[in-house]
Amino acid sequence: MYQYAGVVVNNDSVQVDKVFTYKIPISLIGSVLLGFRVKVPFGRGNRTIDAFVLELREQCDNVNNIKEITSICDDMPLLKITDIELIKIMKKKYLCTYLECIKVIIPRGITKGIKKKTAQVLTTLKQLEGKFLNEPYKNIYELIQQNSMKYNKNEFSKMFNQSLSSTNTMIKYGFLETKEVIINRYSDKNYSSYEEKILNENQQKSVDIIMNSKLKKFLIYGVTGSGKTEIYMNLVSYMLKDNKQSIILIPEISLTPQMVERFKGRFGRDIAVFHSRLSDGERFDEWMRVKLGNVKIAIGARSAIFLPFENLGLIVIDEEHEASYKSDRDPKFDAREIAYMKCELESCKLILGSATPSIESYYKASINELKLITINERADGAAMPKVEIVDMREELMNNNRSIFSKSLHEGITESLRKNEQVILFLNRRGFSTFVSCRKCGYVFKCKKCDISLTYHNTSEYLTCHYCGEKERISKVCPSCGSSYVKYFGVGTEKIEQEINRIFPSAKTLRMDFDTTRKKNSYEYIYNTFKNKQADILIGTQMVAKGLDFKNVTLVGVIAADLSLNLPDYRAFERTFQLLTQVSGRAGRGSKEGNVVIQTYSADNLTIQYAAHNDYDSFYKNEIMMRKAMDYPPFTSILVINMSSEDEKLLIKSIQNVGENLKYKIQNDDNITLLGPCPCGISKIKNFYRWQIIIKGNIEEIIAGEIKNFVYESVKNVYNSIRVSLDINPSSMI
Structure with missing residues (x-):
């Protein structure tokens, strides 16, 4: 029997980032298991803190002054055996601490002490008799019969305008009682049925290759609209038949409503949804549903990769090229790499999917680390959209100083005339990107950050997009005292204002960080546009991926150069991906799609490749540059x-x-x-x-x-x- 445990204490200090040995008291021998959370005395003052059991030992070299575990915190282990293996790998790979790895696997609500939410609700206990057959008791009794186990006393009283005193009297004499029930903090919304579709030849071939192959890791490179989601859903169906579980990762919370709608419409409500916009209580409840085996499918952003499924059969990473799969907080993990590790540790299949695969993933496919599956046609036979590159230098020469080129203006006019929808993409929020003095060149910058302040039209302040600091707008230059203060650059707010001015009858929506701060705002914008209650959707990169609107026939890229000239070796890759992805939002239904890309760098190869949907040429050019410059994936x-x-x-x-x-x-x-x-x-x-x-x-x-x-x-x-x-x-x- 194990008499000693190696634990990691719940202390953030780097100095205590190691496994400490504790004696298991006789009363807990056989009960302290790997993955359990326990209480231990720690430090000189023997303060009792949480710790996590990562090792069990029969013997200990130095038993002098060894401390004992105080108690067990939970009735089940929070970490699986494979989680513990993963933690040890992550610590080395991502140069982080044990505790940072543990905290990303276990929802923070657990260590904060969050438990299941319960409530005392009313139900009937025995038949009425005597004076209780009269009003108001009879009415109260009947209402509670009809709404048994739904409301507590106060809620019932307010909802049905009934006497709280009379309700308490009925409880006192045993006609009613209150029972404790668990309140679910996750959404159990019903969705319209999303019927299974007959796969086309390319889709069926992809499913067959994945299911019949002994290989575990696959890359589906399929053009926008090629039906990758339907492939994922078919694979999930096979997993369910085999009693295995599936994790579906998506890069943006903005894509969650669409994916949830489809999966719950196909497989029912018992699907966990896991992302950063959930409250601690909601995350706890969803995590527990997975832990207790109540769901077999989970959809979420990168943190969902750690959900504690016991019989995981499939991991899907949709839009695998997205940078949001890499965390910028410790542990700075990459969900794609974690999926690789889990694929080996839990012997499940891994599917990466994208119309614009990351250079690293496509390179892995070229050296057979991933099995490549290519789909070059849209699922319903629809044509790829026609793409026009507009040189904005020529627009200026033709005296067009508008934000919109002649082609884009005409395209919007025509789409609105036909009652078709438009998406306008600009990867920059706000109204004006910076404010400057035309006399001396002074630029208004954040006092806390080395970045220019952005003007937002909805307030009288300039805002820093890094720290949130605000500064009241000044009409006088603080450097030279002149009044030649001018707003420069264009953001999504400015686009919206111009559209409302030029096309006053058009109904617009804006999807950027500013309009999606509130809970469920993504779902509201998605459903409003999907239901054709708006004509034009204006947005940042949130609108550039995954969204499937059949009535969108025109996509306008306002400024294709924004990401092209960033001081980052991935700048060309990001630009190609953004342009190709946002272009793919057009013409996904039966109507022809058109794309207008506005740029001051019309001859740039990356923009040309994106306009022609030529990933292969882009990849060959980019991988050659990466090798010459000694960049990843070569180093x-x-x-x-x-x-x-x-x-x-x-x-x-x-x-x-x-x-x-x-x-x-x-x-x-x-x-x-x-x-x-x-x-x-x-x-x-x-x-x-x-x-x-x-x-x-x-x-x-x-x-x-x-x-x-x-x-x-x-x-x-x-x-x-x-x-x-x-x-x-x-x-x-």
Whole structure:
């Protein structure tokens, strides 16, 4: 029998990031199992805190002064055996702590003490008699019979305008009683039936390959509208028949309503939905539904990859190219990589799907790490949309200073005339992107961040999109005192205003960060546009992926250059993906689709490839550049980011780390060190930011040594400097 347990304590300090050994008291031997949460005395004061059992041991080398586990917290283990294996892999791969890995697997509500929500509700107990056969008792009794187990006393009294005193009297004499019931905090909304469709030849072939192959990992490269979702649903059906469970990952919360609508319409309400917009209570309830085996399908954003299914058969990652699958918080995991790990640990199938696969995934397919399945045609035989590139330099030469080119203006007019819908895409929210003085060139910047402030038309303030800081609009330049203050650039708010001015009869919707802050706002916008209650949907990248509106015949890209010139090696890839994806929203029904791409770089190869939906040519060009520049997938990149409110201390510290790292790796020809230098955005929320970039063949052992070295180097100033290490970050800015 195991007499000792190796536990990780619930303490965020890096200094206690290790497995501590505790004695299992005789009363708990056989009850303390792997994955359990327990209470332990910790530190000099023996403060009782939570800990998680990751190891069990029969013996212990040093039993002197060893402390005992106090108690078990839950009636079941919170971590599976495979979760514990995953935690150990993640700690090494993502240079994080045990606890950070545990917290991303277990919903935060559990450690906060959230439990199942219960309520005392009314029900009838025995038949009425005597004076209770009269009013008001008779009416109360009948109402509660009709609404048994639905309302507590106060709710019932208000809902049906009944006497609370009379209800209490009936409880006192045993005619009514209150019972404790569990209140579900998740949605049990009914959806219209989404009938199973007959697969076309390409779809059926894809399903057959996946189900009949001994291989586990697949990449479906299918053009927009090729019916990938129907393939996923068929695979889920096979899993259900085999009593196996499925996880469907989507990159954006904005896609959740559409995916939930389809899956619940096909498979019923017993599907868990898991994403960051849920409350702690809702996340707890959904997690528990999975843990207790009450659901076999889960749909969600990247954190849903950790849901505790016991018999997982399938993981689907839709729009797998999306950067949102990579976390920017510790642990800085990539859901695609976690899916790879779970695929091996739990022996399930993994499907990556995209019309514009990430360079890394397509490269893996080229070297047979993934089985490639290609679909070049739309599912219903519809043609791909016609794409026109408009050179905005020529528009200026023709004296068109409008936001909209002549082609786009005419296209919107024609679509509205035919009662068809339009999507306008601009990956920049707000009204004006920056405010500047035309006399001296002064740009209004955030005092806490090294970024220009954005003007929003709905308020009298300029806003920072990084820290949220607001500053009242000034009509006078604070630098030179002139009144030549002007708004420059265009955001989604400005587009909306211009559409309302030029097309006053058109009904518009806007989908960006500002309009989707409220709960369920995504679902409202999605349903409103789907039900044709709006003519034009204006949005940022939220509208560029996955959404399927049959009546959209025109897509307008207002400024294709925005992501093209960012100082990031993925800039061309992101631009190609965005343009191709948003173009794919047009012509998905029986009507012909058209796309107008407005740009000042009409000859750029990336834009040309996107306009012709030519992924293969784009990939060949991009992979050649990646190899020449020694970028992923041929190498790894480790970014060491250090930040502090004390700029001098920060610079001194990171330069010291940089010099010592150069000395440490000087004999390794496979690694290059760049920096230290300021980050692309050198200040956020009053914290100055500098970085060191290490590029090359960075194995886990080397990465671990670098991590330990960096933390050791700043231990004396650790309270003043924040340290972040990120392997292959989604953005270099």
